[in-house]
Each structure stands twice: as structure tokens, then as C-alpha cells.
Amino acid sequence: MEETPKILDGPRCREIGRSCACYNLRRAARSITRLYDDFLRPSGLKTTQFSVLMTAKMRGPVTITKLADLTVTERTTLTRNLTILEKKGLIRIEPGLDRRERQVALTEAGHEALVKAIPLWETVQEHVEKGLGQDRLISFLTELRGIVALTR
């Protein structure tokens, strides 16, 4: 008559913290997000906002679904994030050719925010490149893409 079932004491269980891909990925994501957010702070952009603006800029006017697909974000999450950027005046959301669609486009203020943020991003990115080493970073990024591919 044990109060604590056996499964909770197995060796496998004890190493979840070390072996769980999800836990470790989320932990690292929190950690690096703070770093990037910290460097980006003078621009007024959070990392997520910076990423969305950059992607929107790269792809030109793009539908919400397409943008969500590109960034592997839930579409409904992106909708909320875009609302914030729209309120800040950094993007415009306009009707597309198809009346169901809505096109996301950067405003002038959006461009200016990116111009301010990009040098800050360069700085923190270089910090990470130096800390990890260029080669390790590159292979690490490859692994990250592998994770994304794994779950599609």
C-alpha cells in the first residue's frame, strides 16, 4: 500500500527534466526571448513583433493565413498579434482581391520601426554567434528546423 505509485519513482521519470525535448525547448525559448527582448527594448518592439514585421516586409502584402503559415503561428494567435501592431500604426490590414482575404502591409511607421530595430538585432545576434560559435549556431538552427519539420 504505497501512497506514491511506482511510476513516479522510476529512473526514466527522474530524468524528464534533462531529456524532455519540449521542456528544454520551451525553457531555452524563454531564456533567449528575454535576451533578445532586452536588446530590442529601445526600439519599442518585442521579438515577436519584430519577427512578424520582418516577415511581412520580406513577403510584401500577404494574407493572414499565409503569414501564419510562414511563421508557424496559430492563425488566431497571429490575428491578435496583428491587432496590436495595427493599433501601434506599424501595419495596415486591408481587404484583398478575394473578399474573404485581408492583406497585411507595413506602414511607413512600420518601416521606421524596423530601421531602428535591425541594428539592435544585429548586436544581440552577434552576441549569440560569438557565445555559441558560428558553426554550432548554424547546425543548431538546422536542428530547430528539423523539429518544426517533425511536427508537420
Add this chain to the structure above:
Amino acid sequence: MEETPKILDGPRCREIGRSCACYNLRRAARSITRLYDDFLRPSGLKTTQFSVLMTAKMRGPVTITKLADLTVTERTTLTRNLTILEKKGLIRIEPGLDRRERQVALTEAGHEALVKAIPLWETVQEHVEKGLGQDRLISFLTELRGIVALTR
């Protein structure tokens, strides 16, 4: 008289999506979180909740600050997460020896939730191990710890 400043058209800029450690880490974290949450769903636990319960279980009764430190979570974030687990009846938050402290301890229901969740976690973890390969996963986890170490 260009409308779009030059910085937004440089080659460095065009590859942010591929080279940004933060963007790619967050993207992968979203992706794998969906996978783990999907497998864990029958247990009624989200990945985050599972991780917190496991850590609390491993460390025994532990203060909130210590638990936040272990999981590299903002203490204030953890406070909110713990509130949810407490409402679900999975943990107790009791006063510690030091009257400033509060100790987190699993309830019986918390143990039972883990017993239900662990086999589900095993399944998805094996799925990832097979998808990536054991060796790649291990070195990948090492890189993730390197990221965390980088930002401390």
C-alpha cells in the same frame, strides 16, 4: 529619395528568418509544444503544467522562487501558473518555515495526474527520439542548455 531605407534591403536582412536564433527557437518551441500538448491532452495537463508538477515532485516541497529558478521561468509567471494548478487541486501552497516563503507540494490528485500523464509523455518522447535519432536529440538538448547558460 528612396521610400524604403537601404537597411531593409541588405542581404543580412533578408536572412533574418533563417539566422535569428530567437525566432527559430520560438518557432520550434511553438511547434513541439503543440505536439506534446496533443499527446498529453487525455491527461488534462498541458506541457507546462506537466513540467511544473514533475519538477515539484522531484524536488519535494519547494519554495516558489526556487521552483522558478529550476524551470527558468519568471517567478511572477510561475505564480500565475501555480494558481491554476492550485484551483485544479493538483498542488497545495503552504506557508514555509520562513514566513515570507510559501512551499509548493503535490496533492494526491497531483500525483494521480502525473501517473496518467507519464505514459503519454513517454509515447510522444519516443516519437521525437525516433524522428530525430537518439544521438541527435542528445546533442540537441546539450545545445539548448548552452542557450540557457548563454543568457545567465
Add this chain to the structure above:
DNA sequence: ACGATATAAGTGTATACACACATATTCGGC
């Protein structure tokens, strides 16, 4: 014993995330 400082925790506010569900529009077969 007292006051400055350090430590532990909570709250206000805002952003980020996603599932379930609802609505609007288009398209394809008939």
C-alpha cells in the same frame, strides 16, 4: 534595539499562444 538592506512573494498591465466555435465568401459539380 533599531534602521538599512536583502529576500520572498503578490498585483497591475500587456503581450503571446492556441483550441473550439462561428461567420463570410468562394468554388465546383450538377
Add this chain to the structure above:
DNA sequence: GCCGAATATGTGTGTATACACTTATATCGT
């Protein structure tokens, strides 16, 4: 041309995240 399926988007709800600020308690130097 009409109707069902597919597509594009929005909303309700709940969880996760973190910074700035506040409160409560303990500790340390004198």
C-alpha cells in the same frame, strides 16, 4: 443558377509569459 464543400477570417475562453511596482518578512551592522 443553386447548393454543398472548401477557404479565409474573427471571437470566446483559458493558459503562458514577463516587466514594473508593491508588500511582508528576515537579516545584518552598529
